[in-house]
Amino acid sequence: MNKEEQEKAYQEAVLLWRLGEHTAQQISEKVGLPQSKFAPRFRKEGETKGSDKKEVQTIARAEVKDFKEEQMEEYSRMASDIMTKSLKGVQLVQDTRLRLIITTLKEKKKLHVIYGELKALVEAGKGMKNDWDLVKDILGLNHEDEEEGDVPELVYREMTVEDIERVRAEQKAQYEEEMRDPNVIGGS
Numbered sequence: 001m002n003k004e005e006q007e008k009a010y011q012e013a014v015l016l017w018r019l020g021e022h023t024a025q026q027i028s029e030k031v032g033l034p035q036s037k038f039a040p041r042f043r044k045e046g047e048t049k050g051s052d053k054k055e056v057q058t059i060a061r062a063e064v065k066d067f068k069e070e071q072m073e074e075y076s077r078m079a080s081d082i083m084t085k086s087l088k089g090v091q092l093v094q095d096t097r098l099r100l101i102i103t104t105l106k107e108k109k110k111l112h113v114i115y116g117e118l119k120a121l122v123e124a125g126k127g128m129k130n131d132w133d134l135v136k137d138i139l140g141l142n143h144e145d146e147e148e149g150d151v152p153e154l155v156y157r158e159m160t161v162e163d164i165e166r167v168r169a170e171q172k173a174q175y176e177e178e179m180r181d182p183n184v185i186g187g188s
Contacts, residue, residue, distance in 0.1 A: 001032070009033040010041065017042060020050025079135065086132040093125040126178075130171045137167050 001009065009031040016027045028035045041047075097118060104114050111118070 006033065006037065010038050013038045014042075014047060015052075017047055017049055018052035019056060020053045082135050083132065086128055086135075089128045090125055093121050093128065097121045097125075126175065130175070133171065134164070134167055 010033060012031045013027045013033060016022045016030065017024075022030065024035050024039055027038070100114055100117060100121070101111065104111060
C-alpha cells in the first residue's frame with residue numbers, strides 16, 4: 001500500500017473510530033491497515049472512539065424527519081390526484097349513462113334494450129368507488145365523524161398485505177350484498 005492509499009485508509013479508519021461502532025481489529029480488517037499503523041496516531045492526535053456518534057445520530061434523525069415530511073407531502077399530492085381522477089371517472093361514467101338513456105329514449109326504444117350497457121356502466125362506477133375507498137383507507141382518509149366541508153388531516157398509515165386483503169374482502173361482500181338487491185341494476 002503506497003502512502004496515498006495508507007492515508008486514505010487512515011482517514012476511513014478515523015471516521016469508523018469516531019462513529020464508535022467498530023473495534024480497532026474490525027477497523028483494521030475493514031480498511032486493510034494494521035492497527036500498528038493507526039492506533040498510535042489515534043492516541044497522538046487525540047481521536048476518541050464514538051466522538052461523532054451523537055452528531056451523526058442527530059443528523060440522521062433530522063434527515064429522516066425531513067424525508068418523512070417530504071413523503072407526506074408526496075402522499076398528499078397523490079391522494080389529491082387520485083381523488084380528482086376518481087371523481088372525473090365517476091362523472092364520466094354518470095354522463096355516459098345519462099347520454100345513453102337520453103339517446104335511447106329519443107330513439108323511442110325501451111330501456112331494457114340497453115340494460116347490459118347500463119349494468120356495465122354501473123359496475124364501472126362501483127369499481128372506481130371501490131378503488132377510491134381502498135386508497136382512502138390506505139391513506140387514512142376515512143373520517144366519517146368529521147363535519148361536512150372539513151378537510152381531514154392526511155394520516156400516513158402503512159398497510160400490510162393482510163390489511164389490503166381485508167379491505168378487498170369487505171368490498172367484495174358489500175358488492176355481493178348489493179347484487180342481491182333487486183332494486184340495483186344487475187341485482188337479482
